Amino acid sequence: MALKASNEDQRQLLTLQETDTRIVRLLGKAKALPQTQRIEQLDTELVQLDRAVLERLGAHDDAAAEVARIESDVQTVEARLQRNRDRLPTITDAKTATATEHENATLERRRGDLEDLELEAMQQQEDAATALAEARGAAEAARSERERLAAEREVEAAGIAQELEAARAERAELAAPVPAALLALYDKQRERYGIGATPLQRRTSVASGVELTAAELHEIRQAADDDVLLDPGSSAILVRTDESGI
Incomplete structure (x- = not known):
C-alpha cells in the first residue's frame, strides 16, 4: 500500500x-x-625538529665533555711540570736532574699539543652550541605556530558547534509534527541517497536537475495530493508545490 501524507506535511519535509x-x-x-x-x-615537522634538537644537544654535550677532558689533561701536565720545577733546584744528582729537565721539555710539548686540541674542541663546542640554538629556535617557532593555529581552530570549532546545536534543535522542532511513517521514509531516503525530499519545480526535480518525462509527469498528475511520490532521478520524496507546473 502506497504511503499517504498531506501535501502540507510533505512540504514540511522541504x-x-x-x-x-x-x-x-x-x-x-x-x-x-x-x-x-x-x-x-x-x-x-615537529617530530623531525625535536629529533634534531636531541641530536644537536648530544653533539654539544659530547663537545663539552671533550673540552673538559682536555682541560683535565692540561691541568695534569701543568701539575707535573710544577712539581718537577719545584724539585729541580733540590736535585743534586746530575743524571736525575738531566732526566727531569728532559721530562719537563716533553711535558711542555705535550701541554702545547693539548692547548691546540683544546682550542679546536672549544671551537667545536661553540659551533655545536650555535647549531643547538638554531634547532631549538626552529622547533620553538613551529610549536608556537601550532599553538596559535590550534587556538584559532578551537575558536572556530566552538562557533560551528554552537551553529550545529542550534540547527539540530531546529531540526528536532521541524521533525516533531511530521507523521512518523513519512519521517521514517524521508530519513531512509536521505541516509541512502543523501537527499530525503526535493521539490518539483517547473516540471524539474531540483535534486537531480532533470526535467521529468511526459510519462512521469502524467503519473504525477494522476496521483492524489496526499500520495507520497519518489523522484525517479534522485529517489528523494518528490514534493509538489505551487511552482511544480503540473
Whole structure:
C-alpha cells in the first residue's frame, strides 16, 4: 500500500531538508577547518625538529665533555711540570736532574699539543652550541605556530558547534509534527541517497536537475495530493508545490 501524507506535511519535509543540508555542511566544515592541514604538517615537522634538537644537544654535550677532558689533561701536565720545577733546584744528582729537565721539555710539548686540541674542541663546542640554538629556535617557532593555529581552530570549532546545536534543535522542532511513517521514509531516503525530499519545480526535480518525462509527469498528475511520490532521478520524496507546473 502506497504511503499517504498531506501535501502540507510533505512540504514540511522541504524545510526539514534545508536544515539537514545545513547540518551536513556544518559537519563537513568542522572536519575541514583551514588550520587542520597545517597543524598536521607541523606535527610531522615537529617530530623531525625535536629529533634534531636531541641530536644537536648530544653533539654539544659530547663537545663539552671533550673540552673538559682536555682541560683535565692540561691541568695534569701543568701539575707535573710544577712539581718537577719545584724539585729541580733540590736535585743534586746530575743524571736525575738531566732526566727531569728532559721530562719537563716533553711535558711542555705535550701541554702545547693539548692547548691546540683544546682550542679546536672549544671551537667545536661553540659551533655545536650555535647549531643547538638554531634547532631549538626552529622547533620553538613551529610549536608556537601550532599553538596559535590550534587556538584559532578551537575558536572556530566552538562557533560551528554552537551553529550545529542550534540547527539540530531546529531540526528536532521541524521533525516533531511530521507523521512518523513519512519521517521514517524521508530519513531512509536521505541516509541512502543523501537527499530525503526535493521539490518539483517547473516540471524539474531540483535534486537531480532533470526535467521529468511526459510519462512521469502524467503519473504525477494522476496521483492524489496526499500520495507520497519518489523522484525517479534522485529517489528523494518528490514534493509538489505551487511552482511544480503540473
